[in-house]
Amino acid sequence: MLQTIRDRAQGWLAYIIIGLLIIPFALWGIQEYASNEADVNVARVDDVNISQRDFQRSYEQQRERMRTLLGENAALLDETRIKQSVLDGLIRTELLRRFTGELGLRVSDAQLAQQIQSMPEFQSNGQFSRATFSELLRRQGLTPERFESLVRATLLTEQLNSGITSTAMITRTQLDEAIRLKNQQREIGYLVLPWSNFKKDVTVDEAAVMRYYEDNRERFVTPEQVRVEYVELAAQDLAAQVTVDEQELRKLYDEQRAAFTQEEQRRAGHILIKSDKNAEAAKAKAEELLKRLRAGEPFDKLAKENSEDAATAQQGGDLGFFGKGVMDKAFEDSVFALKTGELSGVVRSAFGFHIIKLTEIKPAQTQTFEQVRADLEKELRQRKAQQLFFEKAEPLANLVYEHPDTLAVAAKELGLTVKTSDLFGRHSGGGIGADPKVVSAAFSEDVLTRGFNSEPIDIGENRRVVVRLKEHKPAAPRALAEVKQEITEQLLTEAAQQKAEAAAQAIEKRLRAGEDAQAIAKDYQVQWQKIGPLGRDATSADPAIVRAAFALGKPAANRAAVGGTRLASGDYAVIAVFAVKEGSPASVESAARLAMQRQLQRSQAGQEYENFVAELRNEAEITIHQDKL
Numbered sequence: 279m280l281q282t283i284r285d286r287a288q289g290w291l292a293y294i295i296i297g298l299l300i301i302p303f304a305l306w307g308i309q310e311y312a313s314n315e316a317d318v319n320v321a322r323v324d325d326v327n328i329s330q331r332d333f334q335r336s337y338e339q340q341r342e343r344m345r346t347l348l349g350e351n352a353a354l355l356d357e358t359r360i361k362q363s364v365l366d367g368l369i370r371t372e373l374l375r376r377f378t379g380e381l382g383l384r385v386s387d388a389q390l391a392q393q394i395q396s397m398p399e400f401q402s403n404g405q406f407s408r409a410t411f412s413e414l415l416r417r418q419g420l421t422p423e424r425f426e427s428l429v430r431a432t433l434l435t436e437q438l439n440s441g442i443t444s445t446a447m448i449t450r451t452q453l454d455e456a457i458r459l460k461n462q463q464r465e466i467g468y469l470v471l472p473w474s475n476f477k478k479d480v481t482v483d484e485a486a487v488m489r490y491y492e493d494n495r496e497r498f499v500t501p502e503q504v505r506v507e508y509v510e511l512a513a514q515d516l517a518a519q520v521t522v523d524e525q526e527l528r529k530l531y532d533e534q535r536a537a538f539t540q541e542e543q544r545r546a547g548h549i550l551i552k553s554d555k556n557a558e559a560a561k562a563k564a565e566e567l568l569k570r571l572r573a574g575e576p577f578d579k580l581a582k583e584n585s586e587d588a589a590t591a592q593q594g595g596d597l598g599f600f601g602k603g604v605m606d607k608a609f610e611d612s613v614f615a616l617k618t619g620e621l622s623g624v625v626r627s628a629f630g631f632h633i634i635k636l637t638e639i640k641p642a643q644t645q646t647f648e649q650v651r652a653d654l655e656k657e658l659r660q661r662k663a664q665q666l667f668f669e670k671a672e673p674l675a676n677l678v679y680e681h682p683d684t685l686a687v688a689a690k691e692l693g694l695t696v697k698t699s700d701l702f703g704r705h706s707g708g709g710i711g712a713d714p715k716v717v718s719a720a721f722s723e724d725v726l727t728r729g730f731n732s733e734p735i736d737i738g739e740n741r742r743v744v745v746r747l748k749e750h751k752p753a754a755p756r757a758l759a760e761v762k763q764e765i766t767e768q769l770l771t772e773a774a775q776q777k778a779e780a781a782a783q784a785i786e787k788r789l790r791a792g793e794d795a796q797a798i799a800k801d802y803q804v805q806w807q808k809i810g811p812l813g814r815d816a817t818s819a820d821p822a823i824v825r826a827a828f829a830l831g832k833p834a835a836n837r838a839a840v841g842g843t844r845l846a847s848g849d850y851a852v853i854a855v856f857a858v859k860e861g862s863p864a865s866v867e868s869a870a871r872l873a874m875q876r877q878l879q880r881s882q883a884g885q886e887y888e889n890f891v892a893e894l895r896n897e898a899e900i901t902i903h904q905d906k907l
Contacts, residue, residue: 321365322901323372328365330906337364338718345705346714361907373894378434385433393429413668446883448875454863456878457871461861465810466827467838468819468853469785469799470845473771473778480773487765491758498756501703504720505749508710509685509694511674513740517663519693527654531647534654538645541602545638546613547577547595550587552630564624564631571621577635586630599640609634667740678731678744685731685746698748710745713737720745775848782842782850789840789854811859823851832858 318330341360395406402410415425491498531538549567553560567580578594585591602610606627616622616636625632670692677688689696702711702720710716719725719732725747732745781802788798799806809818816824826843830853833839838854845851866874 318906320903320906321369322899323369324376324899326372326376328368328372333365333368333907336368337361340364342714342718345717365902365907369895369900370891373891373898377894383434385430389433390426390430393433394426446879446886448878448882453871453875453878456874457863457866458860460874461813461866462828463811463813463859463861464827464855465808465857466812466819466823466853466855467795467806467808468823468827468851469795469802469804469806470820471778471782471785471802471804471850471852473775473848473850475803476777476781477770477774479777480770482766482769482773486769487762488758490765490769491761495755498761499753500751500756501705502721502753503701503703503751504726504747505701506699506710506716506720506725506745507685507696507748508699508743508745509674509678509689509692509696510710511667511670511692511694511734511742512738513660513663513667516666516670517659520659520662520666522655522658522662526658527651528647530654530658531650535644538650540643542642543599543601543640544613544636545599545640546597546616547581547635547637548587548590548597548609549577549581549585549595549633550630551584551632552586553626554630561624561626561631564633568621568624568633571633571635577621595635596637599638664740667742671734671742674742674744675734678734682730685744688744699745701749701751710737710743716743716745720747726750771848775844775850778848778850779844782852785852786840786842789838789852792837795854808856810857820845820851822846823853826851827853827855830855 319327320330320333321328337360340363341357344360394400394411399414400406400411412422415422420428549564551560551564551567563584567584571577571580578596581595582591585595587595590597602614604610605613606629608625609627609632612622612625612632612634613636616634618636618639620636622632622634625634674688674692677691678685681687685696688694699709699711700707702708702717704717704721706712707717711720713735715735716737719735722732724730725732725745729747734742734744736742785798785802789795795806807819812818812824812827814824814828819827822843822845826841830839830841833855838856840852840854842850842852863871
């Protein structure tokens with residue numbers, strides 16, 4: 279099948295195929311694998327090896343992303359699943375990289391340059407900065423060539439994404455059926471059995487506690503912790519070290535004088551007669567109003583009675599202060615030609631005919647050097663501190679690498695202080711131990727096992743640290759006496775929840791037999807609630823109850839559909855569906871139909887992609903070395 283695709287990969291068919299390749303590139307990026315006999319490989323895709331080094335790099339990145347996402351719950355990470363997910367992604371990426379190469383998909387150098395130069399990360403004062411570009415790449419350990427290859431891959435994915443969204447097709451019948459399901463409404467009844475109601479009926483003996491402790495010893499440990507020494511290079515600290523002289527400040531003031539100057543502002547009022555229906559009649563009305571003004575009638579009174587500018591009429595036509603470049607040019611030219619208190623003639627703009635009265639002039643003003651000196655000094659200190667930061671960043675990296683067993687040399691050479699952190703673990707800490715990148719470095723093999731300095735770590739804007747191990751406290755088991763109460767509560771909760779689940783199943787059976795729901799609820803001292811009609815996004819009940827209600831089948835004649843679900847609280851809900859009303863395709867507006875159609879197209883395209891990748895994988899010869907993961 280794939281050979282047929284390759285043979286016919288031209289025209290519209292090529293775009294259909296290309297479109298199916300977007301998702302893995304978006305998730306994983308393009309990796310470049312070089313066959314190196316010295317590398318240990320974790321997998322082989324036909325004739326291309328995936329090295330352990332590349333796998334480990336991707337694995338560490340994904341694990342850090344997951345740790346950051348989970349925060350305090352990072353202990354729940356399943357390392358085996360992460361590894362398998364990463365490996366699957368690398369395999370899929372290699373399959374797609376090779377296939378798109380065979381299709382000859384390309385990104386021009388002009389497209390590449392335009393994309394990079396437009397990235398806000400590399401801009402300074404609205405322009406692409408080569409210095410910023412080089413520094414940011416250096417921090418990430420990327421060469422310009424490597425970064426350009428990654429950007430090419432990103433642009434390629436955008437082309438592929440365009441292909442996928444333009445080729446997936448959804449028929450009117452499919453769309454109508456989706457609307458009927460999505461907008462379906464149901465009438466339901468339910469009760470909730472709190473597990474805490476059953477807690478009084480359960481007990482836990484000493485033997486059960488001991489057995490649980492022995493079977494789950496790995497859960498009852500004091501987490502592994504480390505304390506690190508570190509040096510910190512921060513532009514904020516360097517700002518206090520730089521000197522700023524008067525001449526530099528005055529030069530900066532001269533360079534930025536325009537920023538400290540407020541141009542002349544004028545305040546005016548106007549009467550607007552719109553000309554969108556009859557220009558001649560509008561002009562005639564404006565001229566008549568002008569005669570009345572010149573005859574002495576109050577401007578604000580005529581503006582309130584006649585102006586068709588709803589935003590200003592009630593304020594007597596007052597527009598407030600404004601400078602040049604704000605108003606319509608004809609209007610502006612007239613305003614800036616008037617003297618205070620003077621009336622204009624009838625002025626035509628894109629909005630209609632105006633009569634303008636200048637009420638006040640605020641002359642141009644420039645703040646003096648003394649007025650802005652403090653701000654200039656702060657700005658200049660920040661500039662110099664940032665420059666000093668970049669000047670010291672490279673020597674810092676070199677010194678901690680050349681003297682891997684101490685931070686003292688780097689601290690002395692660069693005028694920094696060696697500090698000590700508090701103890702922190704792999705998943706929580708304070709100070710610099712709260713930064714995931716610091717935690718990753720502190721528990722890395724180089725720092726934790728070999729005792730080396732870490733590489734410089736960016737922990738904020740113009741803020742960089744290097745850490746080394748000072749103290750390591752391995753994970754230690756907690757004594758049974760310390761965790762006995764915790765285990766007892768856990769076992770009591772589990773037993774009570776099991777009783778609640780059994781009671782819920784008994785209630786479901788009674789409801790299916792036709793017993794009265796209110797009477798059953800009374801037996802268990804809970805409330806039976808009947809609500810509806812409700813949709814899938816209803817908020818009148820627990821989301822888990824709504825989901826369970828829509829997962830049940832339709833009720834039979836005179837017989838509700840019955841089911842149950844466990845809630846996030848551990849309580850159990852028993853649910854009955856009494857009636858189902860399908861959504862009406864005819865009642866959905868065209869904009870909503872279009873949005874749903876696009877959503878279905880994306881979903882269908884994703885499924886086509888999965889099928890396509892599965893076929894690529896089936897036809898490839900893939901070897902996985904599980905022992906190397």
